[in-house]
Structures are given as C-alpha cells and as structure tokens.
Amino acid sequence: MNENLIHRLKGHVLKVLHLFALFIAMSIxxxxxxxxxxxxxxxxxxxxxxxxxxxxxxxxxDHYRAMFGAAGEGGVPVLQYFTNSLIISLTSTIIAILVGMxxxxxxxxxxxxxxAGIFIGIMITRAVPGVSLSLPLFIVMAKTGLIDTHxxxxxxxxxxxxxxxxxLIDGFFRQVPVDLAEAAExxxxxxxxxxxxxxxxxxxxxxxxxxxxxxxTSWNEYALASQLTRSTxxxxxxxxxxxxxxxxxxxxxxxxxxxxxxxxxxLILTFIVQKHLISGLTFGxxxx
Amino acid sequence: MxxxxxxxxxKKYGQLQVVHGINLEIEDNxxxxxxxxxxxxxxxxxxxxxGLEDISGGxxxxxxxxxxxxPPRSRNISMVFQNYALYPxxxxxxxxxxxxxxxxxxxxxxxxxxxxxxxxxxxTEYLDRKPGALSGGQRxxxxxxxxxxxxxxxxxxxxxxxxxxxxxxxxxRTEIKKLHQKVKSTIVYVTHDxxxxxxxxxxxxxxxxxxxxQVGTPLEVFEKPANTFVATFIGSPPMNLxxxxxxxxxxxxxxxxxxxxxxxxxGKVQDGQAVILGFRADNLMPVGxxxxxxxxxxELGMTVNLSEPLGTETLLFGTLAGKEVQAKMLHPRPVAPGxxxxxxxxxxRCHLFDAKTQQSLG
Ligand SMILES: Nc1ncnc2c1ncn2[C@@H]1O[C@H](COP(=O)(O)OP(=O)(O)OP(=O)(O)O)[C@@H](O)[C@H]1O
Ligand SMILES: [Mg+2]
Numbered sequence: 271m272n273e274n275l276i277h278r279l280k281g282h283v284l285k286v287l288h289l290f291a292l293f294i295a296m297s298i299x300x301x302x303x304x305x306x307x308x309x310x311x312x313x314x315x316x317x318x319x320x321x322x323x324x325x326x327x328x329x330x331x332d333h334y335r336a337m338f339g340a341a342g343e344g345g346v347p348v349l350q351y352f353t354n355s356l357i358i359s360l361t362s363t364i365i366a367i368l369v370g371m372x373x374x375x376x377x378x379x380x381x382x383x384x385x386a387g388i389f390i391g392i393m394i395t396r397a398v399p400g401v402s403l404s405l406p407l408f409i410v411m412a413k414t415g416l417i418d419t420h421x422x423x424x425x426x427x428x429x430x431x432x433x434x435x436x437x438l439i440d441g442f443f444r445q446v447p448v449d450l451a452e453a454a455e456x457x458x459x460x461x462x463x464x465x466x467x468x469x470x471x472x473x474x475x476x477x478x479x480x481x482x483x484x485x486x487t488s489w490n491e492y493a494l495a496s497q498l499t500r501s502t503x504x505x506x507x508x509x510x511x512x513x514x515x516x517x518x519x520x521x522x523x524x525x526x527x528x529x530x531x532x533x534x535x536x537l538i539l540t541f542i543v544q545k546h547l548i549s550g551l552t553f554g555x556x557x558x
Numbered sequence: 559m560x561x562x563x564x565x566x567x568x569k570k571y572g573q574l575q576v577v578h579g580i581n582l583e584i585e586d587n588x589x590x591x592x593x594x595x596x597x598x599x600x601x602x603x604x605x606x607x608x609g610l611e612d613i614s615g616g617x618x619x620x621x622x623x624x625x626x627x628x629p630p631r632s633r634n635i636s637m638v639f640q641n642y643a644l645y646p647x648x649x650x651x652x653x654x655x656x657x658x659x660x661x662x663x664x665x666x667x668x669x670x671x672x673x674x675x676x677x678x679x680x681x682t683e684y685l686d687r688k689p690g691a692l693s694g695g696q697r698x699x700x701x702x703x704x705x706x707x708x709x710x711x712x713x714x715x716x717x718x719x720x721x722x723x724x725x726x727x728x729x730x731r732t733e734i735k736k737l738h739q740k741v742k743s744t745i746v747y748v749t750h751d752x753x754x755x756x757x758x759x760x761x762x763x764x765x766x767x768x769x770x771x772q773v774g775t776p777l778e779v780f781e782k783p784a785n786t787f788v789a790t791f792i793g794s795p796p797m798n799l800x801x802x803x804x805x806x807x808x809x810x811x812x813x814x815x816x817x818x819x820x821x822x823x824x825g826k827v828q829d830g831q832a833v834i835l836g837f838r839a840d841n842l843m844p845v846g847x848x849x850x851x852x853x854x855x856x857e858l859g860m861t862v863n864l865s866e867p868l869g870t871e872t873l874l875f876g877t878l879a880g881k882e883v884q885a886k887m888l889h890p891r892p893v894a895p896g897x898x899x900x901x902x903x904x905x906x907r908c909h910l911f912d913a914k915t916q917q918s919l920g
Binding site: 447449450452453454455456457458459460461463467468471472474 | 608609610629630631635636637639641643644645646647656657660661704708
C-alpha cells in the first residue's frame with residue numbers, strides 16, 4: 271500500500287472517531303433537555319415507567335392544557351410567572367450590563383489608585399456561594415420591605431451579575447486598541463462620542479455575550495428566588511416549578527411543560543445573539 | 559495652514575521626565591521630520607502636539623493659538639498612526655468620511671471629499687470593504703486618506719511606514735512627498751529611519767533621550783553634524799570616528815598615524831586637547847580608486863580585513879587607530895582580505911569633535 275493511501279485512511283478513521291466522540295458529548299449535554307421536552311408531552315404513567323420508555327407512543331398536549339387551565343385542575347399562573355421572570359431578568363441584565371460597561375471600561379482604560387485591589391475585591395464577591403447569602407439577604411429584604419417584590423430580586427441579580435459583567439467587558443475593552451479612540455478624538459469626537467461611535471461598536475459582540483450570560487443567570491436562578499418571593503406577584507418561573515409538587519405527589523409532566531416554556535425564551539435569545547458571538551470582535555482596523 | 563511652535567516643552571510621567579524642554583519653530587507648509595533612536599521621545603512629542611498627551615510644562619502653539627489645554631478635536635490636526643487605527647466596524651468609505659460626519663457636514667460634501675481622497679490615494683475600488691479585508695499597504699493608504707479628507711492645519715505622522723515591506727515603503731515615501739506638494743500643509747513626521755528622514759524632510763530634527771541634538775536641512779545635518787551622535791546617526795554607513803590628540807599642530811590618532819588638522823577647525827583647538835576625528839567612507843579612498851581630492855588630504859596605509867562589493871563601488875573594512883573603519887573604493891577591483899593599501903583621506907571633508915563634550919569643533 272502506498273503512503274498516501276495510508277494517510278488518507280488514517281484521516282477517515284480519525285474523522286469517524288471525531289464525529290463519534292462529538293456525538294457522545296452532545297448526547298450527554300442534550301439528552302436531559304430532550305427528555306424534559308419529551309416528558310412534557312406524555313402521560314405520567316409513561317414518564318414513571320420502569321424500565322424507561324424511550325420511544326413515546328402516546329403524545330399529547332395534556333400537561334400544557336392543564337397548566338394553563340383553572341387553578342383547581344393543576345393550573346398554575348404561568349403567564350404571571352413568565353412576566354415576572356421577564357421583568358426581573360431583563361431589568362437586572364440591562365442594569366448589570368450598563369454598570370459592567372462603565373466598570374469594565376474604567377478598569378480597561380484608566381489608571382487609578384488601588385485598581386488591582388478593587389478589581390480583586392469585586393471578583394471575590396463572586397466566590398461567595400449565592401445560597402449562603404440567602405439568610406442575610408432575607409433579613410435585609412424583610413427589614414426594607416423588599417420581600418416578594420420585583421425590585422428585591424432585581425437588586426439581588428444585579429449584585430450577582432455585576433462582578434461578572436465587569437470582568438468580561440473589561441477583557442473585551444482591553445482588546446480594543448486605545449489608538450481607535452484616539453483616532454476618533456482627532457477626527458473630531460469628544461471622549462463620549464469616541465466611546466459610543468467607535469469603542470462600543472467594536473466591543474459590541476463581547477458586551478452582547480456578557481448580556482446573555484447575565485440574562486441566563488437571572489432567568490434560571492432558583493435558590494435565592496425561592497427565599498425572596500412569596501406570591502404569584504413576584505414568583506419567577508423556576509420557583510413556579512414548585513407549584514407542581516404537593517404533599518405526596520410530584521406532577522412531573524406539568525413540571526416538564528413549564529420547564530419547556532422556560533427554555534424557549536432562553537433559546538430564542540441565544541439564537542438572536544449568537545450571530546454576534548460568532549462574528550466575534552471584528553478586527554483588522556489595526557496592523558497586529 | 560499653520561505654523562507650529564514648541565517652547566520649553568516638557569513631558570513627565572510621574573517622576574520620570576522623558577522630554578526635556580524642547581524648542582522648535584515649524585513654518586507654514588514645512589515638512590519637518592523628527593528622527594532619533596527608539597525611546598527618545600519622538601512619539602511623545604508628536605502626541606503632545608496632537609493633544610493626546612498632557613503637556614507637563616512649556617507651551618505648544620498651532621497657528622497663533624496656544625493649544626496646551628485644547629482637546630485634540632479643537633486643534634484642527636489629523637494624525638496617521640503607526641498601526642493605522644482604522645475603525646474596524648466601518649467600511650473604507652465610512653472611515654474616510656467619519657471626521658466630516660462628526661462635523662455634521664452635508665452628505666453631498668462628505669461624498670465629494672471621500673471620492674476626492676479615494677482618487678488621490680487610488681482607493682476607489684475598495685470603498686465598500688472593511689479594513690479587515692485590505693492589505694497592509696491599502697490600510698496605510700486609508701489611514702492617510704482619513705487624514706487628508708478634512709484639510710487640517712497640520713498633519714501628524716507617527717512612523718506610518720514602519721509596518722510595510724521595504725519596497726512598499728519606498729513607494730509610499732514618494733507618495734507622501736507628492737501628497738505634501740499636492741495638499742500643501744504643515745507636516746510633522748516621526749520616524750526612526752534616517753533614510754526616510756533625509757528623503758522627506760524640509761528640515762530634520764534629531765532627538766536623543768528627550769533632547770533635540772540638531773535641527774537643520776537634510777544637507778546641513780549630513781555635512782555639518784553638531785556632534786558625534788548626529789554624525790553617526792545620519793548617513794549610511796555611519797561616520798568613522800577616531801580618537802586622537804592635538805600635538806604640535808597635528809592630530810595624533812591614538813596608536814596610529816598623524817594627520818593635519820582640518821582647515822575649518824584650526825584655531826579652535828589647543829595643544830594636548832583630546833579630540834575625535836570623523837570622516838565618512840566616501841572621504842577615505844584607496845589611491846588610484848578615489849575621487850579627485852583637490853583640497854588638502856592625508857595619505858594613510860591600512861590593511862583591508864573585508865570587502866563588500868556593491869557594484870559601482872566596493873566597501874572596504876579595515877582597522878585604523880584601533881577602530882574599525884569603512885572606506886570606499888571607486889572603479890573597484892577585487893581586494894583580498896589582508897591586502898595593504900594606501901588610502902587618501904580628504905581633510906576638507908573631515909570633522910573634528912571635542913572628545914569630552916562630543917560637540918563639533920568646526
Ligand atoms: N506611559 C508611560 N509611562 C512612563 N514612561 C513612558 C510612558 N510612555 C512612554 N514612556 C517613556 O517615554 C520615552 C519616550 O517614549 P516615546 O514613545 O516617545 O519614544 P519614541 O521616540 O517614539 O520611540 P519609538 O521609536 O520606539 O517609537 C520612552 O523611554 C518610554 O519608555
Ligand atoms: Mg514612537
């Protein structure tokens with residue numbers, strides 16, 4: 271056999287192995303999600319069956335119908351939860367991004383006393399596990415009357431997300447050459463215009479990715495939300511999942527249906543923003 | 559159109575002073591090149607003129623205004639950066655028109671100005687590309703185009719050619735020179751390449767360690783270097799420098815022959831003074847292979863260690879007074895290493911420097 275053929279075969283074999291490994295990895299990542307979607311469409315008997323039924327033979331929208339139905343028949347205030355989640359996540363994300371942009375820009379561009387210390391300080395707040403804050407937060411919120419309000423959760427999520435957005439956005443602004451802003455200033459911009467017309471658009475992809483992460487963190491957060499919310503007025507969707515547990519039973523099907531409703535907006539958002547993520551920072555403005 | 563003046567301009571970074579009281583008057587429409595080794599403060603000086611760097615002391619003026627505290631946008635300057643600093647998210651057209659758009663000029667005027675600049679720099683076919691899809695030379699031209707669209711009072715260039723390959727650099731050098739003739743503006747140009755400085759400048763400013771060493775036309779700094787630094791920095795190959803002492807009206811080179819004192823330095827030296835004799839390779843030539851030297855000259859013997867044929871001439875390396883020396887041979891013939899030749903040194907073109915101050919004595 272000649273050498274080229276061996277190499278080509280080797281290449282094919284490697285490619286097959288590669289695809290196989292990817293398939294395994296993707297399965298591990300995706301199957302739980304798919305299982306949730308699947309379960310939301312089939313009756314509880316089939317969900318609980320042992321051994322598991324892999325191929326569904328009785329798909330229906332029953333769980334969804336029940337969920338949107340009257341309170342007594344397994345219905346939960348889905349729309350209210352959804353609105354709560356959306357208001358809380360969007361508001362906290364927007365604010366966390368604005369603060370993150372201001373902070374990240376400052377850390378990336380300016381020199382000031384104690385910069386390294388402040389930066390590490392901010393990062394360390396992230397090292398504290400969120401759950402351990404639940405009791406102190408509960409007390410603070412109770413004293414200030416913010417328990418069971420949108421504002422309370424929004425504040426908590428901003429605090430959780432800001433260190434992260436600062437850190438991420440700082441990294442992106444560092445990659446934007448200082449010369450660009452200087453060139454803009456020479457071209458007649460004020461400092462402020464130079465930021466909005468040049469530095470911000472160039473770092474936009476990075477900022478968008480920070481936004482996704484912040485949004486998903488708030489959207490999916492359960493532990494703190496479950497402590498700080500009480501009523502349908504402020505409960506978010508993850509907390510709403512608990513409505514499906516009663517003293518002796520768990521309505522798995524209903525839970526999965528609500529979970530699917532939770533996943534959909536996150537997926538949509540990720541799809542919208544991923545275009546920017548992939549395009550990455552558009553370089554080429556400077557000779558690197 | 560504007561003059562630029564720097565008076566006692568100082569730059570400090572905290573305790574560290576990097577520019578030490580620079581004085582410079584730049585005429586309207588003049589092409590001034592700041593040149594000097596890396597880290598000598600050229601960029602810093604340029605950035606102070608641009609307003610990108612605070613001025614720690616002294617005065618910078620453009621036209622008849624002192625601009626010390628004006629932001630860059632109020633100085634009516636444009637600048638070409640070493641790495642071009644094009645806006646990566648805009649097309650070439652938007653890059654070129656950006657300054658006019660910021661100035662809120664009418665669309666039609668912007669379009670016309672962009673087309674004109676693109677024409678001058680042959681960028682017309684790239685107008686709708688983003689900078690990422692351009693070659694280095696094209697990006698360089700966009701950077702220049704961005705500078706010319708707004709007809710500034712002063713152009714500032716910070717090593718605009720240093721990222722280009724040798725051929726393109728020579729080509730762009732000519733283009734910049736042409737551009738200057740076309741747009742008629744004051745230009746301050748920073749480079750560390752002395753060839754670029756010599757070919758472009760109306761006047762050259764040679765800097766070292768935050769000081770100006772000499773200001774003059776290219777010929778002045780070449781023919782009358784103010785000190786040994788300028789003598790070795792300007793011209794290629796660098797000027798040969800030999801240590802010696804003045805002894806009874808002659809210069810006794812350390813461990814070597816004696817030569818007469820060049821005419822222009824006579825009367826400026828005393829017996830016993832330590833001096834440095836400087837001459838260029840063009841002024842030390844083997845007998846029979848030299849230019850006619852009608853003026854005073856000395857004859858010296860030197861063993862050739864190495865020869866580099868360049869075609870019309872050959873560069874000869876030898877040792878004189880303990881120093882490596884370069885000489886030139888016209889109408890060359892092959893020279894073997896180790897061959898001893900008689901050389902003629904053109905004294906009228908020699909330079910004498912004080913050994914202590916390194917300043918010119920003539
Ligand atoms: N932010 C800063 N803090 C402290 N020192 C600085 C700073 N920026 C520049 N310097 C120093 O100032 C001096 C002059 O720098 P400058 O950039 O003007 O040099 P240059 O002549 O342009 O050199 P090059 O040819 O390498 O570009 C250098 O010694 C440099 O180390
Ligand atoms: Mg520089």
